[in-house]
Amino acid sequence: MTPRSYLYVPGDQPDKLAGAAGRGADALILDLEDAVSAPRKDLARQVVADHLAAPGVSAWVRINADTAAADVAAIGGAAGLAGVVVPKAEPESLAEVDRLLAAFDRSPVPVIAMLETARGIRQLDAVAAAPRVVRLGLGEADLAGELGIRPDEWRTELWPIRSQVVVASAAARLTAPTGPVDTDARGTGTLRATTTLLLNQGFRARTAITPAQVAVINAVFTPTPEEVAAATGVLKRLADSASGIAVDDDGRLIDAAVARTAQEVLNRAG
Numbered sequence: 001m002t003p004r005s006y007l008y009v010p011g012d013q014p015d016k017l018a019g020a021a022g023r024g025a026d027a028l029i030l031d032l033e034d035a036v037s038a039p040r041k042d043l044a045r046q047v048v049a050d051h052l053a054a055p056g057v058s059a060w061v062r063i064n065a066d067t068a069a070a071d072v073a074a075i076g077g078a079a080g081l082a083g084v085v086v087p088k089a090e091p092e093s094l095a096e097v098d099r100l101l102a103a104f105d106r107s108p109v110p111v112i113a114m115l116e117t118a119r120g121i122r123q124l125d126a127v128a129a130a131p132r133v134v135r136l137g138l139g140e141a142d143l144a145g146e147l148g149i150r151p152d153e154w155r156t157e158l159w160p161i162r163s164q165v166v167v168a169s170a171a172a173r174l175t176a177p178t179g180p181v182d183t184d185a186r187g188t189g190t191l192r193a194t195t196t197l198l199l200n201q202g203f204r205a206r207t208a209i210t211p212a213q214v215a216v217i218n219a220v221f222t223p224t225p226e227e228v229a230a231a232t233g234v235l236k237r238l239a240d241s242a243s244g245i246a247v248d249d250d251g252r253l254i255d256a257a258v259a260r261t262a263q264e265v266l267n268r269a270g
Contacts, residue, residue, distance in 0.1 A: 001270055002175055003027040004221035005214050006060070006207045010035035011044035017051045020059075023211035024218065028059040032071050033087055041067065045074035052078030060085050060112065068097055076104035084132075087139065089113035090120045094130035101132065110134040112178070115165060116142035124164055128172035136169050137207065138162065140180040154194065155180075159201070166202035176204035185210050195220040204268065223269045231262035231269075 007025035009016050011032045020028050030051065036044040041064070048061060057080035063071035065088040075081055086097050094113060101109045111132040113120075116139035120127055128136060140151070140158050149157050162179075169177045179198035182191045195206055195217055206217045223231070237246040238259050246254040 001026065002204070002268075003178075004205050005217040006178060006205065007211060007214055008035060008062070008181075008207060008209050009059075011048040011061070012036045012040045014047050014051070017047065020211075021057075024214045025208065025211070026205075026218070027082065029085055029207070030059050030061045033062045033064050041070075045071060049074050049078055052080035054080065056080075058082045062087060062114075063097070065093060068093065069100060072097065072100040072104075076101055076109070081109060083110040083112060083134070085112045085114060085137070087114045088116045088120065088142065089127055089130075090117060091123055091126040091130055094127065094133065098131040108132060112137050114139045116146075118143070118146055121161060121164065124168040125171070128168045128174055133172075133174065135175045135205075136165050136177040138165050138177060138180050141183065153190065154197065162198075162201050162203070170202075176202060178205035178207060179203040181207045181209050182213060183209070191216045192220060221268065223265045227265055228269045231265040234262040235259055235266075 003026035005025045006027045006029050007020060007023060008029050008031045009020045011030045017030065030048045032041065032044050032048060051057060052059065052075060059080060060083045061075050061081060062085035072084070084097060084101065086094060094111065097111060109132065112135045113127050113130065113133045114137040115121055115124070115127065121143070127133065140155060143161070144151055144158065151157050165177050169175070179195070182189065182194060184191070191213055198206060199220055204221060208214050208217055234248065234254055237248065238244070238254050240246070248254055
């Protein structure tokens with residue numbers, strides 16, 4: 001299943017790594033970047049490498065933009081490495097990560113490119129086309145800081161950039177992008193509403209900074225039984241039509257474009 005939720009787990013805390021797999025997230029991101037202070041980076045690399053060597057473990061790792069070589073050297077050969085999250089992704093940094101990972105490849109290790117810089121946004125197509133990139137992500141806190149944007153509660157000021165990321169993902173035939181974190185670590189707050197907004201804007205996953213956010217994210221990105229039934233009905237009506245065009249119970253046209261949307265709902269339903 002394509003992940004709906006990615007839970008960040010601090011890479012320097014073995015107890016949290018040990019329990020993270022049971023917190024309900026579709027995928028884990030073991031964090032060597034923001035969740036780890038500078039003096040503990042070496043410790044985090046060792047802890048994450050040891051964790052990824054354990055039987056049955058599979059997780060992504062977020063590396064640091066400025067110490068990619070050391071990070072990849074520590075975790076690149078781990079059997080449990082599901083993929084690498086590259087922060088502040090730009091074409092050059094993605095090319096470097098590709099080169100570093102090539103030394104360890106048993107099979108190509110995929111990459112999620114996190115867009116957090118103005119230069120990365122200006123070169124979206126090149127980022128999306130970079131080697132190993134399977135999905136784009138959006139880091140709005142770093143991006144807003146670089147741009148001098150002061151977003152409101154709904155981050156309205158960043159919606160045009162969200163649309164650019166969705167379009168670039170679709171044009172490159174990547175998995176639909178993953179949305180930014182909700183920084184309220186105390187609970188879910190407006191998480192459901194803002195995640196629903198991301199769904200409507202074309203995102204199909206979101207990163208979480210606390211396990212309390214995971215269930216809401218999974219629920220929003222999972223079609224309801226009613227949505228599944230409606231999508232199934234659309235495809236059946238179209239399949240039963242000799243002309244390739246049909247209408248629903250409200251008289252609205254059902255054509256190939258409508259069918260594609262219905263099929264996407266069913267794909268997300270699994």
